Amino acid sequence: MNRVLITGATGFVGQHCLPLLRERTAEVHAVCCHTQPVPSRGIHWHRLDLLDHHATEELFRSLQPSHLLHTAWFTKPSEFWSSPENLRWLESSMTILQQFQTHGGERAVCTGSCAEYDWNQGYCQESSTPLLPATIYGKCKHMLQRYLDTFGNLNGLSTAWARIFFLYGPGAHPEKFPGSIISTLLSDQSAVCSQGHLVRDFLHIADAADALVSLLDSSCEGPINVGSGIPLRLEEMAAQIADQLQRRPLLTIQRTPGPGPEPPVLLADVSRLRNELKWSPRFGWRKGLSDTTDWWERNLQHHAA
16 A cells, blocks of 8 residues: 555544554655544544535645545434435545545545444345334445445445444543543442443454555455454443442443344354455453553542542
């Protein structure tokens, strides 16, 4: 990879991709909008609004990257599922891809979501599970995947689409599980895991970033699930966290239905990830949770100092 451009570089996913890109790439350009980036050796920062089509065109005209890792999107917890911002990011993402190809781009990888699948299926496989998203977020991601595939085929652009499952780890939003449980317990407050019976596919963010960068630096094309392939009950993870923090009495596990329909199981088929990309995660789930709780402890101590 000669010259890589990554969008969403200060986001949860993007920030973990940066050091890996720096190791593999001669030249890394990182785009951010609102968050002031921390200066990093070997990273060229560009601060602009990707929803501004003119600014996007100028960026690609000046940089002419060979590879694109597009992770930017609207992801505010509790809002992103139904926000009209998804439509703006769909339009902007198509512009990004057009400008990338127009100015000599060779390979693009975009981040999708397990929310594109029909969640009633439970087990999600790229080529056989129906794509029937139930949210605006999932629908816009799926529309972008279809556009990416068609646009790439028409223009000879190598493309891949990473369908990401449930991520956790350092830097995750404190409202999202399991960070919400960790931060509450570390504050010595009672924590409730309200839907402990649900089974989900969790992947540590460091592994997800490694999978994305490996995918970008490969010839694999089309949709590919990015997950662990390991079914985990939420109550199992919550109990492990409470035990690691020695705060088990503060944890209450419930099996109550949520405010909306929640599938009992959501699990990724990771055959393509392992067999075609030859990739496997470094973190087991217990080690991953230990790494995450350690980060939360350091982070809370820093803010308390």
